[in-house]
Amino acid sequence: MQYLVTHFSDFQLACLGSFFLHESVFFLSGLPFIYLERAGWLSKYKIQPKNNTPAAQEKCITRLVLYHLCVNLPVMIFSYPVFRFMGMQSSLPLPSWKTVLTQIIFYFILEDFVFYWGHRVLHTKWLYKHVHSVHHEYATPFGLTSEYAHPAEILFLGFATILGPALTGPHLMTLWLWMVVRVLETVEAHCGYHFPWSFSNFLPIYGGADFHDYHHRLLYTKSGNYASTFVYMDWIFGTDKGYRKLKALKSGHMEDSGKEM
Ligand SMILES: [Zn+2]
Numbered sequence: 001m002q003y004l005v006t007h008f009s010d011f012q013l014a015c016l017g018s019f020f021l022h023e024s025v026f027f028l029s030g031l032p033f034i035y036l037e038r039a040g041w042l043s044k045y046k047i048q049p050k051n052n053t054p055a056a057q058e059k060c061i062t063r064l065v066l067y068h069l070c071v072n073l074p075v076m077i078f079s080y081p082v083f084r085f086m087g088m089q090s091s092l093p094l095p096s097w098k099t100v101l102t103q104i105i106f107y108f109i110l111e112d113f114v115f116y117w118g119h120r121v122l123h124t125k126w127l128y129k130h131v132h133s134v135h136h137e138y139a140t141p142f143g144l145t146s147e148y149a150h151p152a153e154i155l156f157l158g159f160a161t162i163l164g165p166a167l168t169g170p171h172l173m174t175l176w177l178w179m180v181v182r183v184l185e186t187v188e189a190h191c192g193y194h195f196p197w198s199f200s201n202f203l204p205i206y207g208g209a210d211f212h213d214y215h216h217r218l219l220y221t222k223s224g225n226y227a228s229t230f231v232y233m234d235w236i237f238g239t240d241k242g243y244r245k246l247k248a249l250k251s252g253h254m255e256d257s258g259k260e261m
């Protein structure tokens with residue numbers, strides 16, 4: 001941190017630093033799932049039997065690079081004055097881990113709440129047809145499809161991601177940590193695989209890949225599962241009924257086949 005602070009300006013760190021960090025985390029965590037799908041490795045953990053064609057995967061990557069440069073980077077540059085105004089700093093000392101943890105938990109809860117309602121609005125007829133259908137082009141999602149969306153949606157739902165930090169003016173390190181965990185979380189939700197070590201197995205309140213994959217494979221009016229991180233928003237507002245029914249059916253089948261054996 002000392003090195004970063006003395007060698008780069010605040011603006012360079014907050015805008016370009018954030019951009020490069022985001023690109024690295026996003027592509028490093030998302031690309032392995034492309035190769036996993038192509039090679040057919042760990043296929044017993046794949047949620048859907050269907051695979052994406054290399055052409056579809058490549059289309060996703062080229063669009064992403066374009067959107068990241070033309071949408072994400074300008075957003076980072078233009079939101080910089082807001083973060084500064086709210087008290088964001090990159091100087092030493094670093095904040096205490098308690099402050100960092102409280103802020104990140106608050107960002108997750110706030111993001112999930114705003115995302116849930118924003119996502120439901122995107123599933124209304126007009127907005128779905130003209131905006132959100134782009135994200136749903138991939139009915140069999142893979143890690144990188146997490147950020148594949150119409151530019152208007154990137155702005156609209158990106159607002160949910162930066163709202164928490166914009167309100168609290170955190171230390172730049174906290175902002176970076178939030179960005180890293182949020183990217184890893186959304187890549188995991190779209191990865192298309194449910195592993196025995198998947199986070200949702202240990203934290204039932206967390207949605208994860210199985211939860212969001214269901215949202216992608218069903219018709220846009222029937223899917224439900226609108227929340228980004230947790231499962232309680234859909235549970236409270238009854239938009240997870242189809243998913244719960246399917247899960248109950250599946251576990252019923254498992255019990256039945258267990259008895260036969
Ligand atoms: Zn959707």
Ligand SMILES: [Zn+2]
Pocket residue numbers: 135146190212216
């Ligand atoms: Zn999605």
